[in-house]
Amino acid sequence: MGKKVLMKGNEAVAEAAILAGCRHYFAYPITPQSELIEYMAKKMPLVDGTFLQAESEVAAINMVLGAAACGVRVMTSSSSPGISLKQEGISYIAASRLPAVIVNVTRGGPGLGNIAPMQCDYFQATRGGGHGDYYTPVLSPSTVQEFADMAPMAFEIAEKYLTPVMILGDGMLGQMMEPVEFPDAYPPQKDPSEWALGARRTPDDRHIINSLYIDPYVLQEKTETLFKVYEEIKKNETRFETYNMDSGAKYLIVAHGTAARVAKSAVDALKEEGVELALIRPITLWPYPYDAVAEAAKGKEKVITIELSMGQMVEDVKLAVCGECPVEFIGKAGGVVFTPEEIVSLIREKIS
Amino acid sequence: MENSQDLLIITGSYGSGKTEYAVNLAVEKNQGGAPTTLVDLDVVNPYFRSRDVRDQFSSLGIEVVAPEGAFTHADLPMLSPRVKGAVKRTDRTVILDVGGDPMGARVLGRFSQDIMARAYSMALIVNTRRPETEDLEKVLNMAAMIQRASGLQITELVANSHLMEFTDTDVVVEGIAAAREAAGALNAKFTRVCVLEDHLDNVDASALDAELVVLKKFMKKPWEPGCRKAYRC
Known part of the structure; x- marks a missing residue:
């Protein structure tokens, strides 16, 4: 290097x-x-x-x-x-x-x-x-x-x-x-x-x-x-990355790209409060890691998709999870990005 | 008006840390008791510009001159009509945050007559971990091009070598050496070395034989702790 x-x-x-x-x-x-x-x-x-x-x-x-x-x-x-x-x-x-x-x-x-x-x-x-x-x-x-x-x-x-x-x-x-x-x-x-x-x-x-x-x-x-x-x-x-998967988390976050950076900061912040979240980040969006997302969602109470849009990848997440558990969406339009505090409180709302 | 307050021009290569330095300098001058104006002259970068701290600064009493309203978020080569007035003001310390590279510095040419009519200092911010200014030769080349584009003289050099979380003593020392040598060649002063407060733990301050300025990070990425508001470009 x-x-x-x-x-x-x-x-x-x-x-x-x-x-x-x-x-x-x-x-x-x-x-x-x-x-x-x-x-x-x-x-x-x-x-x-x-x-x-x-x-x-x-x-x-x-x-x-x-x-x-x-x-x-x-x-x-x-x-x-x-x-x-x-x-x-x-x-x-x-x-x-x-x-x-x-x-x-x-x-x-x-x-x-x-x-x-x-x-x-x-x-x-x-x-x-x-x-x-x-x-x-x-x-x-x-x-x-x-x-x-x-x-x-x-x-x-x-x-x-x-x-x-x-x-x-x-x-x-x-x-x-x-x-x-x-x-x-x-x-x-x-x-x-x-x-x-x-x-x-x-x-x-x-x-x-x-x-x-x-x-x-x-x-x-x-x-x-x-x-x-x-x-x-x-x-x-097909490529993907997982984060905090072995934590016994009850909830799975799915996010890619910049949204995954925001999501990762939320996983870390909530961990400090004793709330565990697992994260899967698709690296290839096509081919989509359907099997990996399905596997990661197994046994979870809820899957939350985070995107900087009104919700597009969430449809692939739903295809992957296939009704095994509820799939929720957090997103924003207009090019506005979540602050660390904001994303934490939005996730907290979804899991409370 | 009495010519008592300074006009400080901050230039450098793209990504050298000019905006972070200019914003910190505005806070420093303001805390030192000088009424301070920060002028955003960046027509090059679409994100991470000093106009992003306008709300934060208005509560500190620091004036920010930049495109207003919807134009705040535009990528147009336009300037606030208040810039011309600001560069002539001698009742406030005025800091010009100039866009990167000669392309960004060209904007200064528009105001160079007014600037040369008064005392000013023009700093070149040097980060040797940016490929365009990685060694002395490239720093001098950048300096020459910025001087030509702006029609103004660089009077001081500020070392700002960093690699974000990978910043260590060697990286900072390398920046001091390049800035000091470049200052000699440009007949300018080498003044200060910057280290971001988040990186201080990785840097041996006693190894830095220069005035150390500890910078606070204002230009945060949206996922970085303490990012103040929903990020807008």
């Missing part, structure tokens, strides 16, 4: 992507993600990479598609409204079976909303987002270090399964500074001759990048293949 430095989440994920061999980045600026594009603008020329500020988010995501088709590690980033604009391209990338990384540093919504941190893009991120039958693996960091570590992880997953991968941060993770370390070595890119244009392995090995299949039977077969890959992703890539 190199020396510990202090970085914003936006800077750290950009640096990690470059260290992981990303040499192509296309994007359009938007708060609270702009430091990421600024970092890329500054650093890409120093490593002979390509930085391009596209004329729009739609253009940027299609440049990503093009670069991915050529077999290079490529990334784009934006914040909520910009990610909405990219959805058509993400659907095309998923259908074309190309590896690419998309970072969403979310902001308050709906609409133009505001620049405050919110988790209200959960549905969009975990349900494909664009049109058609597809999913995108979604990674949810909760520290700046994890945000950085997810860049190489996202490239690896993208190349292993030939899929776009989304890192879903939020404005708080993008803007706040924390100490971060970068490993000395990163996993190398997978041999792109498997998918890239112009990389015939045998004379008959033609790579045609396409997402248009006029014949319904061909589209059916292509889509079924995609879903076989999704089963593999579910089996191999």
Whole structure:
């Protein structure tokens, strides 16, 4: 590991992507993600990479598609409204079976909303987002270090399964500074001759990048293949973290990303008062750790989901818990984040 | 008006701890008996800005000049119309919290005529654990770019090397060395070294051969104990 430095989440994920061999980045600026594009603008020329500020988010995501088709590690980033604009391209990338990384540093919504941190893009991120039958693996960091570590992880997953991968941060993770370390070595890119244009392995090995299949039977077969890959992703890539699970807690908290930081502070505060809470933090939001949440909820009196939204992940929690015990929700709209005291009193209300 | 009160300009690289220092300095000056005004000139950062302490400061009697109303939460490159008046005031100690990097310092150019017409000090806050200012060469480069963008001279250096909860004596000492050397090269004074009160236990204060300023943390993350209000950007 190199020396510990202090970085914003936006800077750290950009640096990690470059260290992981990303040499192509296309994007359009938007708060609270702009430091990421600024970092890329500054650093890409120093490593002979390509930085391009596209004329729009739609253009940027299609440049990503093009670069991915050529077999290079490529990334784009934006914040909520910009990610909405990219959805058509993400659907095309998923259908074309190309590896690419998309970072969403979310902001308050709906609409133009505001620049405050919110988790209200959960549905969009975990349900494909664009049109058609597809999913995108979604990674949810909760520290700046994890945000950085997810860049190489996202490239690896993208190349292993030939899929776009989304890192879903939020404005708080993008803007706040924390100490971060970068490993000395990163996993190398997978041999792109498997998918890239112009990389015939045998004379008959033609790579045609396409997402248009006029014949319904061909589209059916292509889509079924995609879903076989999704089963593999579910089996191999589902990730989560647990906290205070062996405390004999009667209640389970489920939270991801920034909300999990708030939740963790509440678990610690209530522990001091003699109230035990178990916490599970999904790290992959798709595939969702349904089995782990179900297991953690076993024997609990209540499950409480905490989100910085009006309640989106709570639907996955309900699917996981499947009526075994009540699932309650604590959330906030508008990009307002709970204070430590507030979250403790809201949890206390739910368990009293 | 008698030119009795100071104009203190706080600059530095992005994330050097300028705002935390500026906010603490405002409290220090106010407690020292000087009527104090803190001016938020940050048009770069969307979160963690000195305007976040406005309510807290109004109860202490410290004036905060920053965009008001709905514009408090905007990410627009705009300034309060009261800034121009504030930089000319000599009946109050005025502290300018400038946005990071030359980009943030460019805002000062708008007021440099008024600033140069009076006495001022301009501090460069140095955190050697920020990659953009990790060594002497980079600190001097940052200083030169900030001076060019603002049209003003850096007169003092403040060491503020830290790594949040991983701050230790070595990290702080490394910051003192860089700030002291940079001060020599810039013909400025090395004045003080900052340590956040939460980190004092990890730092051997006797190893710091400089005036120690213990900072109180105002720019808290929402889950940190004592965060005062529901976080709004």
